[in-house]
Amino acid sequence: MPKYTEISEAIIELIKKDNLQQGDKLPSLNQLTKDFNVSKTTIVKSLEILQKNGVIFQVHGSGIFVRRNQKKGMIDLQTNLGFTSDLENENLNAKNIEFSVINPPRAVANELGISIYDEVFHVKRLRSMNDLVFCIEESYFKKTMVPYLNEEITSGSIFEYLKTAYNLETGFSDKYLSVSKLSNEEAQLLSLNENDPCQVTKELFYSTNGEPFDYSINTYNYQNAQFFLQITNN
Amino acid sequence: MPKYTEISEAIIELIKKDNLQQGDKLPSLNQLTKDFNVSKTTIVKSLEILQKNGVIFQVHGSGIFVRRNQKKGMIDLQTNLGFTSDLENENLNAKNIEFSVINPPRAVANELGISIYDEVFHVKRLRSMNDLVFCIEESYFKKTMVPYLNEEITSGSIFEYLKTAYNLETGFSDKYLSVSKLSNEEAQLLSLNENDPCQVTKELFYSTNGEPFDYSINTYNYQNAQFFLQITNN
């Protein structure tokens, strides 16, 4: 793990330990280089990461300040994982309602950059939090990149499995958000009524070398799913 | 303007000029330092920006590749401006339907960190694209930071005005997304029916020195508003 990552994490710990709140001041750049005994550039890099993740903000000539406030129970759009890390302290669950190997629908094939004669794992899961179903997740994994899956794996964290089994990690992803009306089937799964509103997200996950491997469509219960995003300029 | 910004922009121009597509390779780091006659660190910084903005991705040991593909007509969640820059080539419009100075509702006061006895500009606008209303925008500007506004200004780009008049820029912002049902009044403004679905975003904008100055609630026509977001790890 690079130094700057270690330092980023150390600063997060510091904020937690001292229970610092939004607007509270952190040690100066100069002080941090001494504290961690590294060059200024390394601290700057650590701070850039924290800034990007919404943990701090820097004010030129003034100082480094704490930004993070709790977004408890909300889904962080900034992450590339499923939900496992977003909703850390919540009781998160996945229940398979479909698991098969299929030829992808044309739209999915297009997104994944494969032919409709190639094979994909088709996984449909109900995601629940504290026993409340909040999302229907329908995923398609390119079989050339994810050669094996089974229902035991898909009832847990698929991304964790891909990391450990194939060293397959998400390098980046595209997310699309829209709003729609629930079909009858979806409504039943989410304990809502047909034509009720729903948030729909479509996500395309790329490996670190830029190859798409997973296309997912998520349909959320609009009453118990909220999203947040922290933007930083520069 | 710092060198790394100039270089970022130059690389974007290069991509446009050569009409490079997703997956196409850019010159190597080494080559770029020669091309722009700067140190490696500066190029790295330029590339970090492009990476963060979803323009490129870098593969360790392999190269720098073009990422951006067109998300035409979609709203980029990553930006801190209104829509003026997102939907560049679209015919964008704002029509005032409310303009006043008020004491903020409690929820707004909380977000802006002021008292309900302080004053805010209350601006409600209909945003349309190619003469199609796609959004109701309700904004509250802290009067201590935005001392003056009028209906002429609010019928254009407010953020541009704040920049030129007060050198007030957004340093960062928090965005919250949820889904709801339209009220009768909202439905009429958006040419939809009562209880139809809608995307709701709540945005809190902070100045570069970390003080919130604008809280906005946007209600979107679900049929002609789509959002996208490009995520990059590290």
Next chain:
DNA sequence: AAGTGGTCTAGACCACATG
């Protein structure tokens, strides 16, 4: 004037990918 963050350099060394 002093302190703080922001930019930039030249160069060293490391880690991964490709031929």
Next chain:
DNA sequence: ATGTGGTCTAGACCACTTT
């Protein structure tokens, strides 16, 4: 083995804020 991106240093200088 070579080329490519990734990390890190020590230090110079700049720009903004605070006292």
